[in-house]
Amino acid sequence: MGKIIAFVNQKGGVGKTTSSINLAASLGLLGKKTLLVDLDPQGNSTTGVGVNKGQLQSSLYELLIDKTDIKKVVVKTNFKNLYLIPASINLAGIDMELMEMSRLNPGFVPQLQLKKYLDTVSNLFDYIILDCPPSLGLITTNALVAANSVIIPVQCEFFALEGIMQLLNSIMIAQKKLNPSLDIEGVLLTMLDNRTNLGLEVVEEIKSYFKEKVYDTIIPRLVRLSEAPSHGKPIHAYDPKSRGTEAYINLAKEVIERNGN
Secondary structure (H helix, E strand, C coil): CCEEEEECCCCCCCCHHHHHHHHHHHHHHCCCCEEEEECCCCCHHHHHCCCCHHHCCCCHHHHHCCCCCHHHHCEECCCCCEEEECCCHHHHHHHHHHHHHHHHCCCCCHHHHHHHHHHHHHHHCCEEEEECCCCCCHHHHHHHHHCCEEEEEEECCCCCCCCHHHHHHHHHHHHHHCCCCCEEEEEEEEEECCCCHHHHHHHHHHHHHHHHHEEEEEEECCHHHHHHHHHCCCHHHHCCCCHHHHHHHHHHHHHHHHCCC
C-alpha cells in the first residue's frame, strides 16, 4: 500500500504547491512510483508538471462526483515515476455539489469521496502526495480523511505560527471523527532567506514547538523555484544544479528514511 501524504496549510503563499510538486517529482527520481493529486481549483500542480488543463478529458472534479473512474483520470507525466490526478476550475463549486449529493442520498458521506477512490489505487504507488487548497473546506477535509499523514509547510517569516493552531485543531477533528490513524508526517520549513536574522529566529521557534517533527531539510527562497512551474517542470528538470533541486532531493530522502523504505 502506498503512503498517502497531504500537504496542508490554510495559509496561502507558504510553498505548499511548490513543495507538493517537487517532493513528488524527487520521490519519483529516487525510484519511488508517485502519484500527485491536485486538489486546488487553480490547478497549479497540474500545470506545474506540464499537463495542459485545456486538453483534459476528465479531472478530480468528475471523479469526486462519481462521473468517471479513477484509472481514466490518472495521467502519466513526462517525469520519471511521476503520475498525476489533475484539477480543473470546476472544483471551485465541489463543496455545494457534494452536499447536494448527500442530501439526495442519505447514505452518502461527502468527506469519504477521495478516500473511496484512492483506496482502489494506493497499492499501485509507493507514495501519493495530495496538494490541498489554501483553506480548511470540504476538499481539504477529504484529503485529511484519505491521508495517512500530513506535511505542514511553514514559511520562515514573521507570523509563521499564525493559524497553525486552527490547522492542528482541524487535524484533531479529522482524527477523532473520520480518520483515527492520521498522523503528522512532518513540518517543512520553506522560503528561508538565511541572510536575515528573522528567518533564523523563526526556524528556532518552529523547532522548539514541533521538535523532532521538523525536517532537517529547509527549502530556501529562490527565484528558480518560483520560475520552474511556469515552465511546466519540477525544479530538478528546470535547473538540475539549483540549490532547490538539492533541497527537495534531500527532503525526499528524509521522507523515505522516516518511512523505512
